[in-house]
Amino acid sequence: MAKGLSVQTKANIVVAEANHSVGGHNQTVLLQNLHLNYGLKMIPALEGSHTAMDFLKTILNQELSEHVEELPPIVHGPNGWSPFVGFGDNAPSCADELAYYLQPKRYYLKHPIYTWNQALLGGSGAELLTQHQLTRFETENGLIKSAVLNGEVSVEAKAYIYTGSPIELLKYIPTLGEEDPKWRARLAKTKLWSTVSLNCVHKSVISEQENLYVLIGTGTNPTVVLGQFSDPILHQGKTIQSSQWLTFVTDEEANEEVQAQTLKELKRLMNKYFPNIFDKTLNEKVIIGSRSHGTTSLKFDKNFAMQEYPNLWIAGPHYGAAKNLIGAILQAQNNLLSLSKTLKSEEDPLEKSSKD
Numbered sequence: 001m002a003k004g005l006s007v008q009t010k011a012n013i014v015v016a017e018a019n020h021s022v023g024g025h026n027q028t029v030l031l032q033n034l035h036l037n038y039g040l041k042m043i044p045a046l047e048g049s050h051t052a053m054d055f056l057k058t059i060l061n062q063e064l065s066e067h068v069e070e071l072p073p074i075v076h077g078p079n080g081w082s083p084f085v086g087f088g089d090n091a092p093s094c095a096d097e098l099a100y101y102l103q104p105k106r107y108y109l110k111h112p113i114y115t116w117n118q119a120l121l122g123g124s125g126a127e128l129l130t131q132h133q134l135t136r137f138e139t140e141n142g143l144i145k146s147a148v149l150n151g152e153v154s155v156e157a158k159a160y161i162y163t164g165s166p167i168e169l170l171k172y173i174p175t176l177g178e179e180d181p182k183w184r185a186r187l188a189k190t191k192l193w194s195t196v197s198l199n200c201v202h203k204s205v206i207s208e209q210e211n212l213y214v215l216i217g218t219g220t221n222p223t224v225v226l227g228q229f230s231d232p233i234l235h236q237g238k239t240i241q242s243s244q245w246l247t248f249v250t251d252e253e254a255n256e257e258v259q260a261q262t263l264k265e266l267k268r269l270m271n272k273y274f275p276n277i278f279d280k281t282l283n284e285k286v287i288i289g290s291r292s293h294g295t296t297s298l299k300f301d302k303n304f305a306m307q308e309y310p311n312l313w314i315a316g317p318h319y320g321a322a323k324n325l326i327g328a329i330l331q332a333q334n335n336l337l338s339l340s341k342t343l344k345s346e347e348d349p350l351e352k353s354s355k356d
């Protein structure tokens with residue numbers, strides 16, 4: 001959005017990032033001197049994917065994908081690995097989150113997704129404040145007056161874009177939804193999911209299948225692990241391979257003990273379907289993706305601007321019909337359209353609202 005806004009308007013843009021680097025759940029993971037994806041990083045061919053990819057291609061001014069390929073996820077049954085067709089009567093509680101990844105077609109990407117961050121940063125014209133965490137929004141007369149970073153730095157702007165989770169938004173604006181407590185309660189109840197994921201570098205090639213593996217545990221509400229192997233890599237004279245695996249825990253369960261149990265089950269399933277895989281593993285890294293998945297049941301207007309605070313725009317994967325990266329990109333597109341119109345128009349959103 002910053003890149004698009006800087007091209008389409010003359011706005012001064014400040015990006016606040018809590019971490020020491022940008023990229024969030026799309027950063028690269030460095031393991032054995034290899035740059036790996038942060039967990040699975042695939043773009044399924046869903047409704048909306050094409051629009052999202054086209055928009056990003058325009059913003060980045062580069063081709064992102066070669067083509068869409070038919071590559072169904074595979075599951076192990078009595079006759080070995082075969083295309084996944086559904087969970088039948090024993091769907092796990094995170095089935096809605098899994099559905100995004102279980103599509104038979106996906107984009108064959110020209111470059112890994114972590115390179116998109118670097119391309120987005122280049123020439124965005126934005127002032128980037130890393131290690132600056134939003135701690136609250138100050139409000140006045142039905143508008144956001146300033147964003148407070150690290151509890152002390154106050155940034156005043158004509159318009160604000162919030163890209164965090166719905167639940168945290170309530171913390172940053174304690175008065176949000178005062179006029180409609182039901183709306184506030186529904187926002188607070190948004191079901192969010194965190195991921196427990198494992199990145200591995202193996203000593204040798206474990207599988208040459210490019211399909212997404214679906215590993216299903218036992219019992220009701222079974223653990224489901226998704227994973228994939230990279231193409232073999234020639235590294236320091238040896239042919240090795242990396243793999244990425246993930247499973248979901250609900251936000252309420254995401255304490256350290258549950259994460260440890262979930263990781264144990266994830267590894268058990270990997271070992272069951274790929275015997276002794278950990279003996280053939282050079283290095284591994286566990287990553288917890290906090291509140292990375294889930295969607296609020298609330299309807300935001302099509303421009304994702306907050307009706308209560310008209311100079312606050314909302315973006316990210318949690319607020320629209322489309323999920324994950326596709327959802328986040330489509331919202332960036334909608335926000336960009338509405339924001340650049342507002343910023344280019346003579347009418348100041350602050351003026352407009354104080355007249356109302």
Ligand SMILES: Cc1cc2nc3c(=O)[nH]c(=O)nc-3n(C[C@H](O)[C@H](O)[C@H](O)COP(=O)(O)OP(=O)(O)OC[C@H]3O[C@@H](n4cnc5c(N)ncnc54)[C@H](O)[C@@H]3O)c2cc1C
Pocket residue numbers: 016017018019021022023024025026038039040041042043132133134135163164195197246288289290292315316317323324325326328
């Ligand atoms: C393991 C894993 C694998 C995934 N695989 C896929 C996939 O294959 N395909 C797909 O489409 N999606 C995938 N996703 C989901 C996808 O990564 C997210 O939908 C996407 O990253 C959302 O982008 P974002 O920039 O909105 O948020 P994020 O990537 O979550 O980034 C949020 C950023 O905001 C910063 N931040 C948070 N709070 C504050 C604050 N208060 N102040 C300042 N900064 C703050 C964070 O530090 C972070 O840098 C995956 C997610 C995970 C965790």
